[in-house]
Amino acid sequence: xxxxxxxxxxxxxxxxIIDKAxxxxxxxxxxxxxxxxxxxxxxxxLSVLVHAEEKKTTDELVKKWLDRLKEAAYDMxxxxxxxxxxxxxxxxxxxxxANRQGKVLLLCNFLSCFSFRRLSSRHEVAVNIKEIxxxxxxxxxxxxxxxxxxxxxxLPKRPESSSFVDVSKLCGRDGVKGEILxxxxxxxxxxxxxxxxxxxxxxxxxxxxxxxxxxxxCNDPNVKQHFESVAWVCVSGSFDQKRVAxxxxxxxxxxxxPAAYGLESDPLEVLLERxxxxxxxxxxxxxxxxxxxxxxxxxxxxxxxxxxxATGSKILVTTRDLNVASMMGSSNSQIIHLxxxxxGECWSILRDIAFSGKDEMxxxxxxxxxxxxxxxxxxxxxxxxxxxxxLLQSRSTKGEWLTILDSEIWKLNLAQKEIFAPLLLSYYDxxxxxxxxxxxCVLFPKDFEYPYYMLISHWLAQxxxxxxxNADLESVGLEYFNILxxxxxxxxxxxxxxxxxxxxxxxxxxxxxxxxAEDEFAMEVVESDHLSTNSAKHxxxxxxxxxxxxFPAFISGAEKLRTLVTYTGEDALTxxxxxxxxxxxxxxxxxxxxxxxxxxxxxxxxxxxxxxxxHLRHINLAFSEKLETLPEALCNIFNLECLxxxxxxxxxxxxxxxxxxxxxxxxxxxxxxxxxxxxxDIRKLTSLRWAHGVxxxxxxxxxxxxxxxxxxxxxxxxxxxxKVVGNSIDEEEARKAELQNVEELLIYLEGEVEEGDIIEAxxxxxxxxxxxxxxxWLFPRGFGL
Numbered sequence: 001x002x003x004x005x006x007x008x009x010x011x012x013x014x015x016x017i018i019d020k021a022x023x024x025x026x027x028x029x030x031x032x033x034x035x036x037x038x039x040x041x042x043x044x045x046l047s048v049l050v051h052a053e054e055k056k057t058t059d060e061l062v063k064k065w066l067d068r069l070k071e072a073a074y075d076m077x078x079x080x081x082x083x084x085x086x087x088x089x090x091x092x093x094x095x096x097x098a099n100r101q102g103k104v105l106l107l108c109n110f111l112s113c114f115s116f117r118r119l120s121s122r123h124e125v126a127v128n129i130k131e132i133x134x135x136x137x138x139x140x141x142x143x144x145x146x147x148x149x150x151x152x153x154x155l156p157k158r159p160e161s162s163s164f165v166d167v168s169k170l171c172g173r174d175g176v177k178g179e180i181l182x183x184x185x186x187x188x189x190x191x192x193x194x195x196x197x198x199x200x201x202x203x204x205x206x207x208x209x210x211x212x213x214x215x216x217x218c219n220d221p222n223v224k225q226h227f228e229s230v231a232w233v234c235v236s237g238s239f240d241q242k243r244v245a246x247x248x249x250x251x252x253x254x255x256x257x258p259a260a261y262g263l264e265s266d267p268l269e270v271l272l273e274r275x276x277x278x279x280x281x282x283x284x285x286x287x288x289x290x291x292x293x294x295x296x297x298x299x300x301x302x303x304x305x306x307x308x309x310a311t312g313s314k315i316l317v318t319t320r321d322l323n324v325a326s327m328m329g330s331s332n333s334q335i336i337h338l339x340x341x342x343x344g345e346c347w348s349i350l351r352d353i354a355f356s357g358k359d360e361m362x363x364x365x366x367x368x369x370x371x372x373x374x375x376x377x378x379x380x381x382x383x384x385x386x387x388x389x390x391l392l393q394s395r396s397t398k399g400e401w402l403t404i405l406d407s408e409i410w411k412l413n414l415a416q417k418e419i420f421a422p423l424l425l426s427y428y429d430x431x432x433x434x435x436x437x438x439x440x441c442v443l444f445p446k447d448f449e450y451p452y453y454m455l456i457s458h459w460l461a462q463x464x465x466x467x468x469x470n471a472d473l474e475s476v477g478l479e480y481f482n483i484l485x486x487x488x489x490x491x492x493x494x495x496x497x498x499x500x501x502x503x504x505x506x507x508x509x510x511x512x513x514x515x516x517a518e519d520e521f522a523m524e525v526v527e528s529d530h531l532s533t534n535s536a537k538h539x540x541x542x543x544x545x546x547x548x549x550x551f552p553a554f555i556s557g558a559e560k561l562r563t564l565v566t567y568t569g570e571d572a573l574t575x576x577x578x579x580x581x582x583x584x585x586x587x588x589x590x591x592x593x594x595x596x597x598x599x600x601x602x603x604x605x606x607x608x609x610x611x612x613x614x615h616l617r618h619i620n621l622a623f624s625e626k627l628e629t630l631p632e633a634l635c636n637i638f639n640l641e642c643l644x645x646x647x648x649x650x651x652x653x654x655x656x657x658x659x660x661x662x663x664x665x666x667x668x669x670x671x672x673x674x675x676x677x678x679x680x681d682i683r684k685l686t687s688l689r690w691a692h693g694v695x696x697x698x699x700x701x702x703x704x705x706x707x708x709x710x711x712x713x714x715x716x717x718x719x720x721x722x723k724v725v726g727n728s729i730d731e732e733e734a735r736k737a738e739l740q741n742v743e744e745l746l747i748y749l750e751g752e753v754e755e756g757d758i759i760e761a762x763x764x765x766x767x768x769x770x771x772x773x774x775x776x777w778l779f780p781r782g783f784g785l
Contacts, residue, residue, distance in 0.1 A: 172341045208380075209338070248275055281308070377405075391425060437477075458592075542565045543567070651674055
């Protein structure tokens with residue numbers, strides 16, 4: 001991962017130095033020399049990073065060298081970000097003073113921002129950079145001893161068609177599918193023996209396609225007709241009775257969103273009673289996917305609940321462990337041992353993906369010979385065949401296919417060699433920034449359903465998509481996402497209107513990401529008022545707070561955290577806990593108090609200390625139902641790019657100084673029903689790309705409230721969900737909205753204005769996706785949420 005980190009820092013470095021030089025900002029001499037030295041050192045290291053990342057799997061010394069480089073790189077990025085921010089704030093301060101006092105004083109005020117009273121903070125940054133250079137000098141001196149070569153990766157060619165898995169065409173599994181169906185649709189021969197419910201288990205190693213096979217069976221029309229209710233639960237990890245019970249209820253009752261999160265406060269006994277009522281007298285199918293833990297006592301106490309179902313109800317289990325299958329109650333005749341595929345079947349999967357969307361090639365016969373040899377490297381694992389097929393899809397020459405066949409990666413001694421080797425081949429073929437984007441996914445638990453737009457907004461906050469404030473970085477993120485889709489790193493897609501909205505990561509691919517990311521990503525469970533992270537190397541942390549606990553007053557070892565995502569119980573996020581967090585974790589770039597989407601137990605206050613988080617890019621306060629106001633200090637976060645306040649139902653107003661957030665790209669206030677207007681200074685946020693829940697006056701343009709005319713100032717705005725208020729339209733002002741750059745506009749009308757009147761006044765250009773909505777909450781989903 002060090003190659004991606006250092007590349008990002010080098011990009012930021014050049015932006016800071018070159019751009020500021022063009023603006024004729026007079027840097028301190030000591031700072032300038034140290035930064036120039038830093039740039040030279042980075043160039044020396046950057047040329048060999050790709051090779052070093054590949055070599056670290058076989059050379060422990062290279063791995064340690066990269067670890068030291070990564071730590072130095074993080075410190076460099078933080079120091080440079082701090083320095084860059086202070087310089088930009090000083091320039092903005094001088095410009096604002098000049099605007100207030102007149103152009104005659106422009107030069108005087110501009111120079112004053114670099115006066116003696118400002119040098120102390122910049123001197124501190126210079127000292128930090130000098131210390132980083134000292135560390136980097138040593139790393140550069142060690143570079144040559146490892147015989148690292150210059151090597152680069154390029155963006156892979158986009159495939160002409162997708163390589164999504166079609167579970168209706170699972171190769172080589174027709175026989176076993178029939179066997180499972182006969183169990184599920186047949187009689188219940190063991191009722192007389194005291195077993196009221198039959199449990200069928202599919203057992204096999206990771207990557208064999210157990211989950212895909214279970215999905216194939218559940219989607220069979222005969223199964224859907226045979227069972228009155230079907231519930232799917234991914235267990236993955238310890239067999240937590242309450243978590244499994246909640247998931248069963250969600251499956252049986254088809255619950256989602258706030259309705260599902262309402263189960264959080266119910267004790268286990270209440271949940272089990274609810275399950276009993278849902279299945280009473282019904283023939284049901286319960287699928288427990290990816291069961292790991294052999295915890296018979298926990299399962300037995302839960303299983304009693306299912307006896308109220310009608311005769312013929314079944315349980316289908318997938319697991320890697322034969323002991324788990326026995327623990328779940330499957331007899332020998334009810335255990336399906338999923339075998340590896342033959343080489344021919346692996347070649348069939350690989351071939352269909354690799355040649356998908358391509359015309360017949362003259363060299364196809366030569367490629368087939370090589371492809372069959374590559375298929376043997378799959379070791380019978382369909383996931384490996386799929387990943388390798390996706391890798392070969394962007395290659396069409398014999399030499400390119402031979403490079404895959406002859407790769408040294410096949411010789412590595414990996415944790416799970418049979419599946420990790422194909423994944424590693426595809427991973428190292430990705431551009432370094434795309435690799436970084438993939439690894440970020442391991443922050444979230446297995447079987448998490450990722451919204452694509454949430455993930456892209458997280459990548460943006462971390463700087464993975466670049467640092468150019470004028471670039472369409474969200475589109476860059478979508479391109480990276482599509483590359484990972486094409487390479488089969490993602491699966492289980494939910495598609496609306498041809499666009500992927502939600503997806504999952506295969507549990508084996510998740511394990512692979514954890515293997516590569518090592519200690520950088522972590523999930524911690526809070527069991528007291530003090531949380532100690534397992535490693536000082538943690539940079540991205542998901543904190544799970546039990547409903548009986550509050551968020552910890554102190555997190556030791558978290559000084560360098562860049563990401564904090566919380567999963568909490570009622571009123572867990574107290575002002576004191578947040579104050580301690582903000583004071584202690586000053587390097588945070590992303591705060592998400594709304595995980596999973598739809599739950600947030602923030603108390604009624606965000607402390608003023610949030611304004612000290614200089615590096616923060618993304619804050620998600622959505623569903624903070626008790627929040628009524630935001631501190632003005634929030635607007636001191638100059639680098640903030642995403643402010644999500646969705647469904648903060650009692651939020652009465654936005655901060656008056658919100659116009660200071662000049663880097664804000666996303667704002668979301670849909671469902672903020674107590675919010676009566678947007679401040680006028682929203683028009684100053686010229687970096688906005690995506691706005692959800694905008695409130696705009698149609699009847700006037702005054703100096704207090706945001707109006708339709710003010711949309712004309714937001715030249716970069718692309719997607720808008722807007723509530724239009726007023727009983728009339730000032731048409732002259734409305735035409736100043738200038739919607740030429742807007743791609744999507746959805747309007748909710750509050751007042752007596754008719755739809756036809758607003759269309760006539762705004763005159764939306766042809767090509768824009770335009771419509772009206774009957775609910776202030778149901779605005780379009782998109783980046784940043």
